[in-house]
Amino acid sequence: MNSVMNGIEALVCALRAAGVQSVYAVPGYPITELAEHVIEHMRPRARWVISEKSAFEMAFGGSVSGRRTCVITKHVGLNVLSDPLITSATHTIGAGLVVITGDDPLALGSQNEQDSRYYGLLAEVPVFDPNPHNLMGCVASAYMLSERTRAPAIIRLTSRLLEAECALESLSIPREPLSSYDHGVWSLTLHGKHQRFYRDAHPLMRQEAEHTSLNRLVHRGEDVVISSGYASYVVERALEAGGLDVSHLSLSLVNPLPLSLLSRALSYRRVLVVEEPYPFIEHHIATHEHVRGRTTGHITSTGIGEEDVLWALERLDTEKLEPEYVPQSLDMRGYRHYICDNCPFLPLLEALSELDVPVAGDVGCVIRSAPEPMAAVDVALALGSAVGVASGFPEGGIAVIGDFALLHSALPSLVHARAWSIDVLVVVLKNSVAAITGGQWLPELELLDDVVRGICPEVRVVSCSALDRDGWHELLSTLLEGHGLRMVIAEGVCPEG
Numbered sequence: 001m002n003s004v005m006n007g008i009e010a011l012v013c014a015l016r017a018a019g020v021q022s023v024y025a026v027p028g029y030p031i032t033e034l035a036e037h038v039i040e041h042m043r044p045r046a047r048w049v050i051s052e053k054s055a056f057e058m059a060f061g062g063s064v065s066g067r068r069t070c071v072i073t074k075h076v077g078l079n080v081l082s083d084p085l086i087t088s089a090t091h092t093i094g095a096g097l098v099v100i101t102g103d104d105p106l107a108l109g110s111q112n113e114q115d116s117r118y119y120g121l122l123a124e125v126p127v128f129d130p131n132p133h134n135l136m137g138c139v140a141s142a143y144m145l146s147e148r149t150r151a152p153a154i155i156r157l158t159s160r161l162l163e164a165e166c167a168l169e170s171l172s173i174p175r176e177p178l179s180s181y182d183h184g185v186w187s188l189t190l191h192g193k194h195q196r197f198y199r200d201a202h203p204l205m206r207q208e209a210e211h212t213s214l215n216r217l218v219h220r221g222e223d224v225v226i227s228s229g230y231a232s233y234v235v236e237r238a239l240e241a242g243g244l245d246v247s248h249l250s251l252s253l254v255n256p257l258p259l260s261l262l263s264r265a266l267s268y269r270r271v272l273v274v275e276e277p278y279p280f281i282e283h284h285i286a287t288h289e290h291v292r293g294r295t296t297g298h299i300t301s302t303g304i305g306e307e308d309v310l311w312a313l314e315r316l317d318t319e320k321l322e323p324e325y326v327p328q329s330l331d332m333r334g335y336r337h338y339i340c341d342n343c344p345f346l347p348l349l350e351a352l353s354e355l356d357v358p359v360a361g362d363v364g365c366v367i368r369s370a371p372e373p374m375a376a377v378d379v380a381l382a383l384g385s386a387v388g389v390a391s392g393f394p395e396g397g398i399a400v401i402g403d404f405a406l407l408h409s410a411l412p413s414l415v416h417a418r419a420w421s422i423d424v425l426v427v428v429l430k431n432s433v434a435a436i437t438g439g440q441w442l443p444e445l446e447l448l449d450d451v452v453r454g455i456c457p458e459v460r461v462v463s464c465s466a467l468d469r470d471g472w473h474e475l476l477s478t479l480l481e482g483h484g485l486r487m488v489i490a491e492g493v494c495p496e497g
């Protein structure tokens, strides 16, 4: 490498080199710091958005108008934007649209590990999985391939890549000449759109996957390791440290997979697949008896290190290994056993824990009140889910949810509860920031009161400083005696945020 910078800085350089005109980001581990950096260096072209679906739709609007755009989201945010993402490939886009998504191997700051590469299969769009040597090159290729195929491209990252020393490349990212709106799409049936996609776009993706220098097979010996993304970097270091003559197929364009390169790799005597968090590549080739990896117990966990690669290589002759339990730290999101001592919502959450009704929480700070000894909430499914889940409690119950989560994705459930007079008490923790991700402020949060007053017939706004635990207990007990949709907005200032 001529010159190095960390993954965050390298991405900012690449986005600027690509001439990206609009970036829409939703905070969440592990991409919060990246997005903050992008917003700082690309303002006013980059901004926070409250929902990934809105972010993608705005990026799409910019793309079809001829602007290169980008969405930055964490892996579970990809679930939220998947609806327009999947349709956009056959609808066609305009200028390059790239979704940068952060996966979280070991779930250090998330409710699951989830592997974003699978969205490439579902949406039939290219997926890039960069390593520190080619991160900037992946951004360039993603924009160019997105424009040639008129489909969005996904770049999958992990926290280790963002922190790694990455190669600084001088990029030239030419633009495809495009007419801004593809009006030809309206003369095609739904099936016709898909046929056109398979005729025009898919062969370009396959060709690129086979011939790009981002996918490389280095021949060194009769065994081979197949890897992708940051894991490729770990594999190279492991082979170097172990002084091993093992061949290496390193992939950074993983959807579509380069089938002829994979077929060449499968002709080696023994094959080990090293990837995270899920066995995405391995699932495609696991029927070959000499393939080892996660499904055979050779790769035991995510967060793969050099020692894990060397350990697996020593055991290639063993067909299946016993699973190993990997202890994880308790001081993780979802398992952290405490709300901050100085949290303004603490008395409210303590009062909740004393009420004998089911409580649906959310995966913002509220989830920290779920474990014993506080046990304030009974379930917490996903961001924005509390109102819907509590509306499903047969005898009624409480939804406790942050202001960010409510506006992110709980409004349809709120409307449903109002329309069907469902007995649910919604407790909104309003601190006007996205507290759990570091206190990002979004202008949408200022609109909370106006939005909910149009939906809820009964809204009480209470300052957290006005009530102690007993006061909250009394207020919530009184509100629980009512029927239909009721809401209390608890206002507090998050000292951490």
Ligand code: SF4
Pocket: 339, 340, 342, 343, 344, 345, 365, 431, 435, 436, 494, 495, 496, 497
């Ligand atoms: S980050 Fe803020 S809102 Fe979240 S628990 Fe701590 S003090 Fe409360």
